[in-house]
Amino acid sequence: MDAFPAFFPLAGRTVVIAGEGEGAEAKARLFEGSPATVVRLAADEALDPKAYAAAALAFVAAEDDGFARAAAEAARAAGVPVNVVDRPALCDFTTPAVIDRGEVVAAIGTGGASPMLATLLRQDLEARVPEGAGRVAALFRQMQDEVRGALPEAHRRRAFLRGALAGPAAEAALAGDMDRARDLLRQALAQDAPLPGSVRYVDARGPADLLTLRAARALAGADVLVCDEGVHADVLSLARRDAERLAPQPAEALVDLARDGRRVTRLIVGSGWRTEQAALDAAGIETEILPIAR
Template sequence: MRHLPLLFDLAGRKVAIVGEGAKADLRANLARSAGADVRRLKAGSVTARDFQGAVAVFVATDDEAADAAVHRVAKAAGVPVNVADRPALCDFIMPAIVDRDGVVVAISTGGASPTLATVLRGRIEAALPERLGVLAGLAATFRAQVNALITDPARRRAFLRRLVEGPAARLALAGDEAGARRVALGELDAARRRLTPYGIAHIVGAGPGDPDLLTLKAAQLLQEADAILHDDLVPPAVLARARRDAEIVSVGKRKGRPSWAQADIDAELVRRVRAGQTVVRLKAGDPFVFGRGGEEVDALRAAGLPWTVVPGITAALGCAASAGIPLTHRRHASAVTFVSGHGAKDGKQPAWALLAVEGHTLAIYMGASEASALRDRLLAAGAAPSTPVAIVENGTRPGQRVSTGRLGDLARLAASHAKGVAAGPSLIIVGDVAAYAALSENPPLAKVS
C-alpha cells in the first residue's frame, strides 16, 4: 500500500487552492464541505507567505509549468501539496468520495486510474443507504449508555452490532428516527434484563416478477432476513436473491388452491417478530396495491411490534412498460385507475360510469377469470365495444404473453389466459393506449447497409 488513507479534520483550518476552472472549484468545494477556511490564489503571484499556516495546498492550473512552479513554492513552505492530474507532484492524492452525512468512504487507485475509482464509487453509492448518517448518529447517541450498562465485551459488541444492523437500524434508515430510538431503548432494557429482544417485519414489494426490478432496499433486506414469507406469485428467480440460510415459507393465496388465511399470515408475522426474527413479508408487485399489506401493518401495530414498508413496482407499471403500453399519453389518456377484477360479478363495484369514459386507462388486476362480467359492466356503463384492450400474462417474466383486441371480445381473449392452475398472473389494460401493445417491437439496433 503506497498511500495510507487518513481522514483529516479540516474544520477552521486554512487550505489554499491555486488555479481557476472546474478542477480548482471542485477541490475548493470539497474543502469547504469539510469546514476548511479556503483561500483561492492565482498561480502567477503565489509566494511562500501565501501558504503560511496552511495545512494543505491544492493546485489545478491546467498548465504544466505553472503547476510545477507552485509545487516548488508549496514544498519550500513545508505544506503538503496535491497537483491535479500530476501524481508525481502529489504528497497526497484525492480519492473518490462517498459521503452519507458524516459516514465517509474514500476510494483510491493510487492515481493509477481515476476512472476506475469513479466506477467503484458509483457501485458503493448504490449499495449504501442514503440515511446512513442517521444510523451513525443513533449509534453515537446510545454508545455511552451501552458501555455503562453492558460490561461484558462480547455482549457489548453483539449489542452494538445489532444496533447498527437490526430493527432499530432499519427504522432509522426508513426515516422513523423516533421509532428507532424507542426500539433501541427497548433492546437496551432487554439486554439489562437478559431478555430476547423483538425482531422486525419488513413488508416488501417484490415487483412484477423480473428480479432485476427489485428495489435496492428490497434486495438488501432479502440478504438480511431470517425468514421470508412470500406470496405464491413471487417467482423463484426473486426468491433466489435471498440469503442462503434464510427460511423460505410460502403463504400464498391463489384462486382454487389450498392457501393461508390472512388472519393466519398476520399471526405468523407477529409470532416470528416476537421471537426476535427479522422477517420479510414478500409480496408480488407493491404491498399496498391490492396486496393487503395494510392489514398486516395493522396486526403488527396492534401487537406493538416494529415494521417498515418497502414499495415495489406494481403490476400495472411493470406489465404496461414491458408490453410497450404508456398508461397515460398526451393524445390518448390523461388519467389511469387501478381496479380489482375480483368481485366483478357480485362483489362491491367501483363507479363504472366514471371509469368507462374516453381518455381514461383502466388497469384491471386479477380479472382474467372475470373477463365476461367486466366486459358487460363496462359496456353497460357506456364504454364502446371497439375500445382497445390488452391482456399481459407473466408481465416482465421470461414467459410473458400479450393479447390485444377490442373490449367486445374481452371474454374470448381472456379465455386463453385463465386456463386452470397453470395460468400465470394476468393484467387487463382497457383504453386507447392498449393499442400500443401491438406496436411495441423494437427496431434493430444497427442498420444493415
C-alpha cells in the same frame, strides 16, 4: 497495500485550493456542504508559503507546470500535504473517488494511476450505500459514550452493536427519525443481555477464494482467532485486524472464552481439532464447522 487510506476531519479546518480552471473548480465541489473553510488562491498569492499557514490540506490545479510545481513547493514549505491535479509525482496524496453520505464516507483510490477506474468502482458501490447511512453513523456517534458506559467490555459492546445496526433504531435513523432512533437504542441498551459465545471451525489451508461466504463472515466477526501453524496468509487477511490472535489452546480455554461471550474462530489446517470440538460439544458450547467450497 501500496498507499495507506486516511480520513482528515474537516470541522474547523481550512482547505486551500490554488489555481484556476476546471480542475480547481472540481476540487472546490468536493468540499461543498462540508464544514471546512475553503480558501482560493491564484497568481502570486499561491506561491507564498504564508498563504497556506494552518491549512489541513492543499490542492493545486494549473495548466502551467512551473506554477504547479512552485505552488506545491510553497504549500509543502508551510508543512501542508498537497495534491497536484494530474501530476502524481508532485503529490503527497492522491484524491480518491468519494461516496459521500455525511458521516459515512467511502473512498476508492488507484494512487493516481486510473481515476476513471476509481470512478466506475465508486458508481457500483454508491448504489449499495443507502442515503441514510450517515444518519445511522451519527446516531451511534451521539450514543457512543452511553453504549461504552453501559457495556465496558469490548466483545459485549461489539455484539450489541452488531444487533443494533440491523435493528429498529438503525431503521428509524435511516428514515430520518433521530429522536425515535435514540429512544429505541436506549431501550435496546437497557434490555441487553450477554449472549453465549461460540467456536466456529474454518478450514484455513487456503487460498481464500475457496472459503464460503459463511466462513468469511466468521472471520470478519471473530473476537478471538485461534490459529494452527500453517494458516494461509490470504485467509488470515480476511479477519478483523483488532481481533485477539492466539496459538492453539486446550479445549478448556476455548470453553472459558465462549462462556465469556466471545466469538471464537478456530483456523484449522490439520485434523487434530476433531477431539477438541467433541470436548466443546460435551461442555455445551455452540460449534460449527465451515468447510471450504468445492
